[in-house]
Amino acid sequence: MSVESSIAATESNKKLYEGVCERFEQMASYVNLDGKVHAILSQPKAELMIHFPVKMDDGNYRLFKGYRIQHNNLLGPYKGGMRFSPEVSLDEVKGLAMLMTLKCALAKLPLGGAKGGIKYNPNDHSPEENQRITRRFTVALGHNIGPSYDIPAPDMGTNAQNMDWMMDTYHNLYGRKIEDKAVVTGKSVACGGSVGRASATGYGAVYCLEEWAKGENLPMKGTTFAIQGFGNVGSHAALKLEELGAALVAVNDHTATLICPGGISAKELASHVRQHGGIKGFMPECEVDDLSRFWSQEVEFMVLAAMENVVTQLNADLIRAGLLVEGANGPITTEAEAVLLDKGIPIIPDILANMGGVIVSYFEWVQNRNSEYWSAETVDAKLREKLIAAYRQVVAVAQEQAISLRQAAYVESLKHLEEVYLKRGVWP
Structure with a gap:
């Protein structure tokens, strides 16, 4: 990547994070979000930055930078994609992790929000190097991921093969239990993935x-x-x-x-x-x-x-x-x-229109935890049901309050998170 492209990518990522935060602040004010809930949601719970060495095909070692941002796990385990791209940055994944929290809340899923990735271009590497990079990153993440704690999925630059490697690495080093398949979603169907996840x-x-x-x-x-x-x-x-x-x-x-x-x-x-x-x-x-x-x-x-x-x-x-x-x-x-x-x-808006991926990721997680296999017809019917319910609720709020669909989606997400926080309390 040229210096000019790198600067442009950094500015774009910063713009994404600032935009997400700006919309959050606007809508938190609009719904008069409880002060402690506002404070908690305004920042991620955890920000991991990892540097790890990987042996290249020519025998030399290269140091890679990886991230995992865990924004919120009030509703359930952290959930979010792994992005492999030279444009990955801390600001980018922080913004995307917050969007995941809002998306899961809007879909009424028992999941929280996270995002992560590695700053590199997988197209510049052989399949063998990409496998070593993926596995080494999984090892470096260690117990910061897990079927009941943080569940990665594919994103830009990653696919089912990367998820298969992550699952296998986790299983061999940290788990060795049948539910280890649920450590990631978006796997190949042969390795425990759900039909319908790719689409x-x-x-x-x-x-x-x-x-x-x-x-x-x-x-x-x-x-x-x-x-x-x-x-x-x-x-x-x-x-x-x-x-x-x-x-x-x-x-x-x-x-x-x-x-x-x-x-x-x-x-x-x-x-x-x-x-x-x-x-x-x-x-x-x-x-x-x-x-x-x-x-x-x-x-x-x-x-x-x-x-x-x-x-x-x-x-x-x-x-x-x-x-x-x-x-x-x-x-x-x-x-x-x-x-x-x-x-x-x-x-x-994105937290409504593109929630299909995390919905079917949730279905995959449930299937893995229960050792079940759902048909394509079952997955699609359940996906359509959840999406239409969320869409209609957002439209109802938008019409009732004369606001945009994005604003209505934020209202629904924030009010759901606030309700759960106020009922559970903030420990201790």
Whole structure:
């Protein structure tokens, strides 16, 4: 990563954390959050920063930096993804950990909020090096993770294979119990993962989108949509929307931007991305160099499924979508959100729209703890039920109090956490 890119990433991560804290403070004031609850939630319970050496394929050793932020475990064990990226920073994972606490509270899950990662690019390393890095990080975390204490999951730069390695390492060094499978979620199905986990975040965003469309009396068939980011979340959202009869007309990722009013096959594009690592080259005749053309596409829905802070004051005024759905965490800055709401563009916020992943992670954890295996139909039905219940409650609060969906989601999360704290008390 260049010096310029590193500085930009640091500023973006700082912006994410500041944005999460700003929204938290605003809504804590709005609901008149109890003082002690406010103080507790304003900072993580624990911040771990770990430096650990790993032997490279050439025989030399490299020192890696890893993080694990444990924000809150009032409702249950800490829960949150592990992000492997050169842009990982303390501010980034602190902001994401707080979002996880709010997300789990909104979903009424018996889980808390956490986040972590390693500051490196896994694409620059061999499978053998990535395995050693993952396992060595797990060893360094030690008893700071566990099936009843802190349960990691995949995130940017990680996948089921990383979770399989983490689970196996933990089992051999710290556990050796049948419930050790529950130390992480997002594992491969063969190693105890749940069917439906990989698609859960993308599908969950679409289930929220469907409910919004019903409220607007807008049939899904024949609508158009754009996807920003075509990784795991974006691709599954696009596939589900395509099944519902909507047409993908614009897509952007780190490799290219495609605009095709005649429609883009989400199924064929997903196959291309699996083979080539990005959308570039799929439809060369539809590739455009001007990113502003993507943001200004007139579509019914735009799903933001890449990284944080992609919609800023610089491009918010260009957006002409009828609805924005935050499939990623923190993709819209607070300043950009004000512009969008002034334009009358509704936003389904991240702590609601992308909670599908943690919901199915919870299902996986339950299955592992009880030595059960649920069918795909059971998982999807339970996911849809939980998401729709959360969405409808947020909409009810938003309408009753004449506030945005994000504000209503924060109200629901904070009031639930406050209620539990006040009933349990703060020990000692």
